Amino acid sequence: MDILPDRLPWYITGPALGVLVVGLFLIANQPLGASGAYVQTMKAARRDTDTVGWRVWYFGGIFVGGLLATVLGRGFEWRRGYDAMSAAGWSPGVMAVVVFLAAIIMGYGARMAGGCTSGHGICGTAQRSPASWATTATFVGTAIVVTFILTSLTGLGDLVMSDGSLGVQP
């Protein structure tokens, strides 16, 4: 359904996210983080008695909200994802291994740092937490350096054209 454009512009989605952050603090005094919701969902799966139940609903809500925006916008279709990697000629197997190992490192790092892109990057910085600002600066800086190294070594980056569109493998 073309009710939404394929991509809502940042000047709408940015403030919308900001309002959600403030809203959850006003209602529950809690950050709009994601890694903590994974932890609670894991606890629920283990039937731990100290599970925070609403974080599990929140975890499921992210999934449902994403589906809704996709259906109303560019449309749902089953696909692999990671088009830029495919365009660079990476095999599905290599892509799967890279994504899997990277996600393990990411999960471990998020738990060690006490938050992720939403928890530290938006909610922590908005709380004016020095720890969150330091964590955010570190992960953004590291990600830029790692991306630079990755694109230099593999040519992955050459496939993004100057207008931001993705090129085709020559």
Next chain:
Amino acid sequence: MKNPMNVIGGLFGAGFGFVLAAAQLNEYDTIHKTLRFAEWDVFLLMGLAIGVSLPLLWVLERRGTTTVFGGRLSLSRSRIERHHIVGGALFGTGWALAGTCPAPALAMISSGAMYGTIAVTGLFIGLWLRDRQVERAAVSVPEGDGEHRVLSR
């Protein structure tokens, strides 16, 4: 408190997931292009989200606002420690390679991109590995500023 909070949690999760998918933050290509400065939308989005919430939270905190279910609004501001820097560097490495992070990975699956399931599985394993390591070391780690926190009232 338990039941209304479940519904509220579900709604906030849905709103969050909706924004992430509408902004295409759940696409590897978006994150990859951002990190190599081929587009600025994600940085602008994050900047505006902080730009809206930081001053509002500041004012609400100064006014001593009482939240609906969580008592008086209390923002957490921890000092910088080694684990923030090491964890942040590891997180950034994974973020760059997987091109997604915990919340967008969920919205990636529900947009139909099946490799999102690999990312979410890996995230669960990584989070669990850190928890297990901390448990074995028998140290207690306070909740991070970005995580769910136990409110003492």
